[in-house]
Amino acid sequence: MAETPEEVKRLLEAIEAFEAIEDPAERTSRVSEALRAWPGYHARLRSIREKSVQALREEQKRTWPEIANIIGEVTPERAQQISKGLSGAQRKKNKAEAEKAKPTE
Structure with missing residues (x-):
């Protein structure tokens, strides 16, 4: 199994630092x-990943299976969706819209 990257370790350490705050009021506040800031951070991380996947595909000419392997625990199809910025919510919305557009018999 691969070693945990330093950036991930630091993120986990930050979470542990929250857990270590003894005063429940202070811990709750922090x-x-x-969590209030998380949506912005989450969007930034998704954008970083999307651009990185695009670079893997366009600049390094990696295949979708190779990129899926780099991402880990995703299919090549999901890797392609990531490169287009499609989130789980967006995929569900697209699927629902496609279902609505189907002609009824």
Whole structure:
């Protein structure tokens, strides 16, 4: 199994630092502040990954199976969706719209 990357370790350490705050009120306040900011951080991480996947495909000419392997635990089809910025919510929305557009018999 691969070693945990340093950036991931630091993120996990930050979460552990929240857990280590002894005062429940202070811990609640700090965690709540982080959670309020999380949507922006999450969007930034998704954008970084999307651009990186595009670079793997366009600049390094990697195949979708290779990119899926790099991402880990995704299919080549999902890797392609990531390169297009499609989130789980967007995929569900697209599927629902496609279902609505189907002619009824």
